[in-house]
Amino acid sequence: MDETNKKWYSLNLNRSKKSESCGCEKSAGSCDSDKPKDGYDQIMDVSMSRRAAFTKITAGLLIGAGAVSSSCSVVGSDESKEKSAMEWEEYFKGNYKLMTDEEKDKTINRLVRSYELNTGKKINMSSKDAEENVLFGYAFNISKCQGYMDCVNACVEENNQDRTTQMQYIRIHEMEDGKGFNFEEADDNYYHEVPAKGHFYMGTQCFHCDNPPCVEVCPVKATWKEKDGIVVIDYDWCIGCRYCMAACPYDGRRFNWKTPEVPEEEVNKNQHYLGNRLRKKGVMEKCTFCIQRSREGKNPACVEACPTGSRTFGNLLDPKSNIRWILENKKVFRLKEDLGTEPKFWYYMD
Amino acid sequence: MKTLKVFGSLIKDAVLEVTHGSKVYHIWMAVLTFIMLLGVYNYSIQLEQGLSATGMTDRVSWGLYISNFTFLVGVAAAAVMLVLPAYVLKNIDFKQAVLIGEGLAVSALLMCLAFVVADMGGPARLWHMIPGIGVFNFPNSMLAWDVIVLNGYLFINITIPLYILIMRYQGKTPNPKIYIPGVFLSVFWAVGIHMVTAFLYQGLQARPFWNNALLGPRFLASAFAAGPALIIIVLAIIRKFTEFKIADITIKKISLIVTVAAQINLIMLISELFKEFYAPTHHSISAVYLFFGLEGKTALLPWIWTSISLNVIATVALTFHKVRSNLKILYVLCGMLFIAIWIEKGFGLIVPGFIPGPWGKIAEYTPSFVEIFVTLAIWAMGAFIFTILTKTGIAIEMGKLVYKKK
Numbered sequence: 001m002d003e004t005n006k007k008w009y010s011l012n013l014n015r016s017k018k019s020e021s022c023g024c025e026k027s028a029g030s031c032d033s034d035k036p037k038d039g040y041d042q043i044m045d046v047s048m049s050r051r052a053a054f055t056k057i058t059a060g061l062l063i064g065a066g067a068v069s070s071s072c073s074v075v076g077s078d079e080s081k082e083k084s085a086m087e088w089e090e091y092f093k094g095n096y097k098l099m100t101d102e103e104k105d106k107t108i109n110r111l112v113r114s115y116e117l118n119t120g121k122k123i124n125m126s127s128k129d130a131e132e133n134v135l136f137g138y139a140f141n142i143s144k145c146q147g148y149m150d151c152v153n154a155c156v157e158e159n160n161q162d163r164t165t166q167m168q169y170i171r172i173h174e175m176e177d178g179k180g181f182n183f184e185e186a187d188d189n190y191y192h193e194v195p196a197k198g199h200f201y202m203g204t205q206c207f208h209c210d211n212p213p214c215v216e217v218c219p220v221k222a223t224w225k226e227k228d229g230i231v232v233i234d235y236d237w238c239i240g241c242r243y244c245m246a247a248c249p250y251d252g253r254r255f256n257w258k259t260p261e262v263p264e265e266e267v268n269k270n271q272h273y274l275g276n277r278l279r280k281k282g283v284m285e286k287c288t289f290c291i292q293r294s295r296e297g298k299n300p301a302c303v304e305a306c307p308t309g310s311r312t313f314g315n316l317l318d319p320k321s322n323i324r325w326i327l328e329n330k331k332v333f334r335l336k337e338d339l340g341t342e343p344k345f346w347y348y349m350d
Numbered sequence: 351m352k353t354l355k356v357f358g359s360l361i362k363d364a365v366l367e368v369t370h371g372s373k374v375y376h377i378w379m380a381v382l383t384f385i386m387l388l389g390v391y392n393y394s395i396q397l398e399q400g401l402s403a404t405g406m407t408d409r410v411s412w413g414l415y416i417s418n419f420t421f422l423v424g425v426a427a428a429a430v431m432l433v434l435p436a437y438v439l440k441n442i443d444f445k446q447a448v449l450i451g452e453g454l455a456v457s458a459l460l461m462c463l464a465f466v467v468a469d470m471g472g473p474a475r476l477w478h479m480i481p482g483i484g485v486f487n488f489p490n491s492m493l494a495w496d497v498i499v500l501n502g503y504l505f506i507n508i509t510i511p512l513y514i515l516i517m518r519y520q521g522k523t524p525n526p527k528i529y530i531p532g533v534f535l536s537v538f539w540a541v542g543i544h545m546v547t548a549f550l551y552q553g554l555q556a557r558p559f560w561n562n563a564l565l566g567p568r569f570l571a572s573a574f575a576a577g578p579a580l581i582i583i584v585l586a587i588i589r590k591f592t593e594f595k596i597a598d599i600t601i602k603k604i605s606l607i608v609t610v611a612a613q614i615n616l617i618m619l620i621s622e623l624f625k626e627f628y629a630p631t632h633h634s635i636s637a638v639y640l641f642f643g644l645e646g647k648t649a650l651l652p653w654i655w656t657s658i659s660l661n662v663i664a665t666v667a668l669t670f671h672k673v674r675s676n677l678k679i680l681y682v683l684c685g686m687l688f689i690a691i692w693i694e695k696g697f698g699l700i701v702p703g704f705i706p707g708p709w710g711k712i713a714e715y716t717p718s719f720v721e722i723f724v725t726l727a728i729w730a731m732g733a734f735i736f737t738i739l740t741k742t743g744i745a746i747e748m749g750k751l752v753y754k755k756k
Contacts, residue, residue, distance in 0.1 A: 091474075095478075165402075171709065173709065183709045183710045184710030186710070188709065188711065204709065213555060216491065217490075217493065218487055218491055219487050219491045219493040219497065220479055221487045222478070237475070237478055237485075238471070239473075239476055239479065240470050240471015240475075241466075241471070242411045242412065242469075243550075245408075246703070246704070247554050247556055248708070249555060249556035250556075250708055251707055251708040251711075255401075255408060256471070257400055257401050257406070257407070258401075281400035281401075282400055282471025283471060284471075339555045340555070341555075
């Protein structure tokens with residue numbers, strides 16, 4: 001995204017813009033796997049084979065360990081053998097961002113198959129990449145929001161968040177009239193009839209910053225910004241150090257302190273690898289602008305669920321999109337702009 | 351081949367040495383082992399339940415583990431304050447202390463690594479960090495830097511004393527040309543590990559309490575007070591329980607280092623307090639929480655005021671030459687300073703960084719029992735490793751352990 005192409009005002013912090021052509025951090029060439037491999041890809045290919053070697057060596061060393069012993073066991077059923085073999089391969093798979101298309105397909109097949117083995121139900125998991133000329137942005141109309149929290153509920157259902165700890169990506173802050181945007185005194189955990197008299201409402205979630213501090217700090221590159229601007233996490237690569245959580249100025253990230261639980265009948269089976277697929281304990285997660293929906297051309301669940309129309313989502317590079325109309329015609333602002341994070345999430349009032 | 355044989359014999363002799371000792375020694379090791387086993391049990395609970403077994407939440411996402419990690423990086427770095435004068439300035443007094451200091455650095459580093467692993471949500475996936483098979487976000491992530499510098503420092507601090515001890519073990523004199531470059535490297539490296547650890551916090555624009563240019567230098571000052579203070583206490587204990595001779599002058603020289611570092615640390619503390627409270631801004635609110643509490647939430651108040659009082663009393667008392675020269679009083683002052691800095695640089699630094707949260711939410715943090723026991727166990731592990739290292743080291747230095755050619 002170069003300066004000339006930019007569709008919003010931003011701070012000039014003299015930050016040397018990295019010439020990012022795509023999420024794979026290559027400045028030249030492309031990340032398509034069918035093209036001839038150069039530079040980065042070659043290095044990654046080596047590392048994949050190293051990992052394969054590591055897999056085999058460790059498998060040999062840990063021959064007594066449960067996973068291996070049952071996969072080699074003569075008495076175990078075929079299904080349990082298949083399951084442990086898959087668990088083994090899942091454990092040693094690489095970082096999604098660096099996988100070839102073939103590897104992506106393999107891991108997705110494993111995940112779908114293991115869900116089937118565990119529950120007998122089929123899920124549908126996508127690995128759809130970002131489309132060309134798409135950069136997602138979001139606008140929030142403070143005048144319209146009444147604090148119904150339908151967005152919060154829709155989000156939880158869509159994204160398979162842990163029900164036992166009531167994890168929520170969206171926070172709705174109830175603010176008192178006449179005090180401005182006073183987050184300190186706002187209540188983001190209210191249980192009463194809304195709209196409450198003398199109050200207004202403001203929602204926060206992951207802002208999908210153009211310069212995300214959480215991505216910089218991750219020691220293993222388990223989180224990154226996709227080409228269409230969505231900041232995603234590879235749940236299977238995350239080591240759970242929570243450095244990104246400390247680095248986020250917007251409280252946009254959540255951690256699975258325990259094994260997340262979603263009743264089988266409530267699981268949203270339309271999933272994306274980088275989106276709402278089921279998570280495990282000890283990893284980060286967050287809003288992905290419902291990547292499983294937005295990459296199919298649909299609105300995120302929160303936008304669709306909002307009864308007041310305060311939420312607008314769209315492609316910032318499309319001059320005819322609603323989001324562009326808002327940015328061009330409303331007095332928009334962003335939160336904590338002085339930090340230079342460049343959120344792609346704007347607020348405005350009627 | 352010969353070196354390997356010597357090394358093998360050293361290991362054998364060392365095992366014999368550390369498994370034999372006085373009654374007090376055996377009780378000490380038994381107690382440490384018991385605490386470690388208790389910690390292993392509690393860690394197994396944490397592995398089973400996930401980090402929900404700790405007191406940490408989405409609001410305060412780092413706690414006791416990272417606090418202790420931060421503090422111990424300082425202790426590890428401080429060993430260098432003894433290495434430098436002993437080897438480079440040819441100050442003979444320090445030589446015995448150095449061995450202890452290096453042992454302390456190694457134990458502290460292993461504790462650091464243990465605390466980081468204990469804090470991980472997915473310790474089984476830590477291989478993702480290993481270069482070659484994993485992906486390392488270098489140079490962007492300060493945590494990646496920290497992993498490199500800590501492991502590098504560990505390597506340096508194992509190899510230098512090992513070389514010296516192996517030579518002594520064979521009755522030879524270690525060649526300064528071989529180990530002095532390593533010593534110089536470790537001096538710079540020690541400053542490096544602490545600055546990098548400070549940058550880990552300092553670089554986060556999201557947390558104004560940490561995003562402060564003084565953090566790095568203040569880390570160094572407090573480390574060079576707390577680390578040598580611990581060494582003084584350890585030397586006093588070793589002097590009491592072993593035949594290892596440590597001259598009074600050695601301890602007094604180290605106490606000078608402690609004093610100067612504590613004075614600088616106090617000046618920086620005053621500077622920080624002035625900035626936060628003379629013209630308080632929105633960003634001072636974490637400091638307000640730490641020192642005065644917010645909205646009736648005052649969990650850290652008793653801790654930080656204990657820390658400040660101990661710090662001020664110890665630093666002022668140390669400043670007087672007469673007080674400092676009395677070894678009994680010196681030990682007490684060093685103990686006070688050590689506790690003060692442990693509080694201040696531990697949860698006095700980490701926890702307020704998260705309170706209030708990015709949207710002003712004030713949620714306090716109390717460590718769970720699982721967390722406390724794992725923390726105690728890691729400290730016990732450090733003490734255990736340190737005891738083994740120094741006992742072997744002292745035996746070689748005293749000429750009790752000698753390589754016998756067969």
